[in-house]
Amino acid sequence: MVDSHELLEVMEKNSRISIKDLAVMLDENEEGIADQLAQLEREKIIFGYHTMINWDKARVDRVTALIEVRVTPQRGEGFDTIAQNIYRFEEVSAVYLMSGAFDLTVIVEGRTMKEVALFVAQRLAPIDQVLSTSTHFVLKRYKDHGVILEDRESDERMIVSP
Amino acid sequence: MRDFIRRSVKEMPPSGIRRFFNLASEMKNVLSLGVGEPDFPTPWNIREEAIYNLQQGRTVYTANAGLLSLRRELSHYVQRKYELAYDPATQILITVGGSEAIDLALRAMVENGDEVLIPEPSFVSYKPCAQMAGGVAVPVPLRAENDFKLTVEDLEPYLTDRTKILVFPFPGNPTGATMHRKDMEEICELVRERDLFVISDEIYAELTFDGRHESIAAMPGMYERTLVINGFSKAFSMTGWRLGYACGPAWLVEQMTKIHQFAIMCAPTTSQYAAIEALRNGDKAVEEMRNEYNRRRRLVVQMLRDIGLPCGDPSGAFYVFPDISGTGLSSEDFCQQLLMQKKVAVVPGDAFGACGAGHVRISYAYSTERLKEALGRMGEFVREVSANRP
CATH class of the missing domain: 3.40.640.10 (Type I PLP-dependent aspartate aminotransferase-like (Major domain))
Incomplete structure (x- = not known):
């Protein structure tokens, strides 16, 4: 078994790395790595594999909004049920319970600002426990998932040096 | 005019790397595994501290x-x-x-x-x-x-x-x-x-x-x-x-x-x-870089073994120093031909002392994609050299 922290760190940066390379780089045999990955998937420690896409560059109309939501927690349930009622909408890509001035951050994606605004007005805001919403649209992504989208730093090193 | 240069300086040969550097830098699109410096940029907190001190006029x-x-x-x-x-x-x-x-x-x-x-x-x-x-x-x-x-x-x-x-x-x-x-x-x-x-x-x-x-x-x-x-x-x-x-x-x-x-x-x-x-x-940045180098080190050592170039067990720095004498080429010829034929730059071992002859230095201060591509080409080169030997 390799250190699962290191395995996860490597996978987080590059989920397409082959089992063979992982085995070499982490000094373990391939079966061992495959078993360990399967175990991490079963335990939902690894809960999906995604591709990071720069939609702007793909010229696909897509807007993202970060919505601050204040809600009334329910007796015995806390925030979980209300969060569930929100994250089940297909338009919602992420929901986080927050500390501070509001309760939930809801990330919503849609084709246009109008579409997202209508979702908030017609679906999100009317939910009983929702006290208020505040919608912020993303205008430009500079860095996502630890990756700088337009990294201008290039390899300036000489070809050969001692 | 007199000769103003000290004899001992004049007799000092330039670094063995220099000659090879001149050769490699004239070529375009070279995949280099030849540098002796890290590929990670200086961590931003360190750069930011330098900028701050410049702004404060600490010059x-x-x-x-x-x-x-x-x-x-x-x-x-x-x-x-x-x-x-x-x-x-x-x-x-x-x-x-x-x-x-x-x-x-x-x-x-x-x-x-x-x-x-x-x-x-x-x-x-x-x-x-x-x-x-x-x-x-x-x-x-x-x-x-x-x-x-x-x-x-x-x-x-x-x-x-x-x-x-x-x-x-x-x-x-x-x-x-x-x-x-x-x-x-x-x-x-x-x-x-x-x-x-x-x-x-x-x-x-x-x-x-x-x-x-x-x-x-x-x-x-x-x-x-x-x-x-x-x-x-x-x-x-x-x-x-x-x-x-x-x-x-x-x-x-x-x-x-x-x-x-x-x-x-x-x-x-x-x-x-x-x-x-x-x-x-x-400390944290150093540890992350060390772990990344270590993973690359294992990858490079394995790839060299697969190519058939013995390289021992390098356990520090970011270099591997494989023995290429089995190809029948000198370090210099190996590096020169590899550069000309496959556009991959590594450094002749004798640039680091006469006893380094028969070896080349490979730096793994490069991304794994670069390492795989360059070592893949080196593998092709070694196979072709072996096939052409009488």
Whole structure:
């Protein structure tokens, strides 16, 4: 078994790395790595594999909004049920319970600002426990998932040096 | 006009890397595995600290030995990392890279005709610096079968009455060799017996993959006869900042500081402020880089084995030093043909000393994609060379 922290760190940066390379780089045999990955998937420690896409560059109309939501927690349930009622909408890509001035951050994606605004007005805001919403649209992504989208730093090193 | 150049300088050959560099830099789209510096940019917190200090107008000379606050921070750092205790006021000197410290140490100690033992293959500066100081550079060949570790048997044939200094370059460039306590015991005994002094170049200390780096200065009876040289280039990815340091006995640091004072004045001020940040808040970045290098190291070693080039078990720095003699080519021919035919640049082993012949240095300070592509091409090259042999 390799250190699962290191395995996860490597996978987080590059989920397409082959089992063979992982085995070499982490000094373990391939079966061992495959078993360990399967175990991490079963335990939902690894809960999906995604591709990071720069939609702007793909010229696909897509807007993202970060919505601050204040809600009334329910007796015995806390925030979980209300969060569930929100994250089940297909338009919602992420929901986080927050500390501070509001309760939930809801990330919503849609084709246009109008579409997202209508979702908030017609679906999100009317939910009983929702006290208020505040919608912020993303205008430009500079860095996502630890990756700088337009990294201008290039390899300036000489070809050969001692 | 007279010939104004000193004979000893004129006779000094340029670095073996230089010739190859000229060749490679004329070609386009070369995939290089030839550099001796990290590929990670300097961590942003360190760069940001430098910018802040520039904005504050901290752009004047520092004390000759370097900012006292930096020397204090270094004193803590070498204590917690390598169990070495140095007084910031008298035993630490901040230099322009580890290279300046090597030069200063040799100039401060070597008299005409003194012999300096230099294990090879190793970094290109030791020999010319020893010679410029008026000394005699005595190469001590390291052996691949020992994973290029230094042994007493390697040293013994080269000891004479004039032997004064042992350069101790581990983890090693270009071999990746490391030395641990058990490897150093007998050597320390010999050094004490023959009353030698050790210049320990530990610039790659933080890139040790087979346990913790152990400094020869921490070995019994060695503290008073060892100068530890280190710097920020490799550990913190700060090559261009030109900042190194030397720690050792006060009697030596005092004399080195004199030369430094007249030749250099002080190390770059902005770099010194940035270095304080590196020491205080750099550990996490260093660890991440070390782990990444270690994964690449395993990948490169495996790929070289698959190609059929023996490369031992390099356990430090970011180099692998495979034996290419099985191809029937010299190091020079191997590198030149690999460059011409596959556009991959690696460095001939004999650039690091005559005994490096038959090897090449591969740096893994590159992304895994680059390493795989370049080593894939090298594999093709080796197969083609073997197929064409009579």
